[in-house]
Amino acid sequence: MQDGQVANVSSAERRRSSVLASYGALDAPREPEFDDIAAIASEVCGTPIAVVNLVDTTRQFFMAEVGLGVRETPLESSFCAQAILSEDMMVIPDATKDPRFDCNPLVTDEPHLRFYAGALMKTAAGVPIGTVCVLDYRPRDLNESQIRTLRLLARQAMTQFELRKAVVERNRALKTARETERRFRSMADDAPAIIWVTDTDGRCVWLNRGWYDYTGMTKWKSEGFGWLDAVHPDDREESGRIFFEANAKRIPFSLEYRLCRHDGRYRWAVDTGAPRFHNGVFEGYVGTVIDIEDRRQAEMRREMVVRESSHRLKNAFSIIQSIAGQTLRQAATIEEARATLPARLLALASAQDLLSQTENPAADVRAVVESAIRPYMTEEGRFRIEGPPAMLSGHQAFGLVLAVHELATNAVKYGALSVAGGHVAMHWNTDPDGTFEFTWKETDGPPVSSPSRRGFGTRLVERTTALYFDGTSSLDFDVTGVRFRLLGKLQSE
Amino acid sequence: MTQTKRLGVLVVESDPLLLLFASDAAADAGLIPYEARDSARALQILNQDERDDLGTIFVDTDLAERADGMDLAWTVHRLRPDIRIVVTSAGRTPDPKTMPPGCIYFGKPYNIYDLMSLLREAFSASAD
Structure with a gap:
């Protein structure tokens, strides 16, 4: 029967065992509260042995004891294991006369125990976890007062275990709460x-x-x-x-x-x-x-670019309309307009290219000039281009392209480029203070006479170019060849 | 001075090409253009020799990427309430509340012939 008890741990036993474990008392160090209870039990009952005993499925653990000198024993020889099965109080006046214990080695051999009385410790839910018990080496009995005291001590011991458990649970909850708090604070801090x-x-x-x-x-x-x-x-x-x-x-x-x-x-x-x-x-x-400063800055830049593009587009349309209007109005014949207008618009477009190439447009004078005369470079040696490297702002490049285009157009029609052997020389110079001088000189062309009426192209060269360079310009219809001179300031963009 | 002599148009535009075109349009409309590329020059012309032949000012609100053309329009309105003000811009149509009273808005891109007839109308209005 004893073997059977060990082997067949019932589900009720397992539940009891887990309830017991929840008190965290098994293998705990000695505590004076429990020692006191054992001492009082021994004193009141007049027994040499008293124990506050926790009964697990395979062993019993002595939370406190008097007269034993050990803290645990196996369950096979336990009196208390029997007590757990009984109601809440078990008294064995003489074990040798009790069939449940007359074969128990603690009874038949050393230390020859004879008397046992145990009061159950039960949780609030009625689950027994152990006993407060007294033992003696001789047969005896307890009076009612002693039994009542033993019961009260068992209740007192249970109360101590409950308190202990409450403290453990509270500490665990506190630790969890602290950890949660720490985790949330670190999340909030590192966000x-x-x-x-x-x-x-x-x-x-x-x-x-x-x-x-x-x-x-x-x-x-x-x-x-x-x-x-x-x-x-x-x-x-x-x-x-x-x-x-x-x-x-x-x-x-x-x-x-x-x-x-x-x-x-x-x-x-x-x-x-x-x-x-x-x-x-x-x-x-x-x-x-x-x-959101960076985002806001980017938004503002984008808005500015959009506004700027819209400005440029509308300005460009105004310029195109004006050029078309002026060209058509001043052309002597529709054929002339048909030839002049696309060329002018093309020059305008290529100048516009210079403006829109990069965000901060700037171009070398030579590149600008060459782009303007490209349509007229039909044979080698007609143009002589000389000058130091110098960067023009987008607006100035635009102005220079328009001027050179008009000069070249005029030269092809009436000037040096209208006959074989005619030449055009372009020179420019810069000063460290930003002064910029540009000349256009035609030679070996037919004799030049001043036009009776200043055309749109001529006025564009004469009046507008200087504005782009904040300077002055002159256009001379010298008899040996057309001469154009521009004196202004380079713009640093 | 009689009203009919006031043929002068002050064209204020920072873009050289547009300045040329607008002033050509004024000339072609039979008026006398004066050119300025910024407010300072415009005010100089306005104050010069009590320039009393000026009947109209045609001004771009965005002068050299600075939006001070409208300020100039107000200054002209205060100094010379007799001058007709025409404002142009490549930007959004300005809020009428921001423009001087009686000011005409003429948005870009504009047709050169429309500008000519507008200037002519402004001239006849100032001659009334």
């Missing part, structure tokens, strides 16, 4: 944003590390309403108003303001807050602040 919390009056009660790193402010300066000091003075009033309005209505809000970074620079930030409620009761707000 790539500023996080803040306010109370019901709108006072700031907590800010994450992001805030302190960003603003360089101290805790005592930031909490309460001190954080408003980091908001740009011009944005402070409006920001405060939006926040307090939302706070009064308990509604989410989002606002933008300039926030002072630790280096003293104000940068645009977006502040978003949402009300916190616990069981329907308003507790304040939680919110984030995110630096």
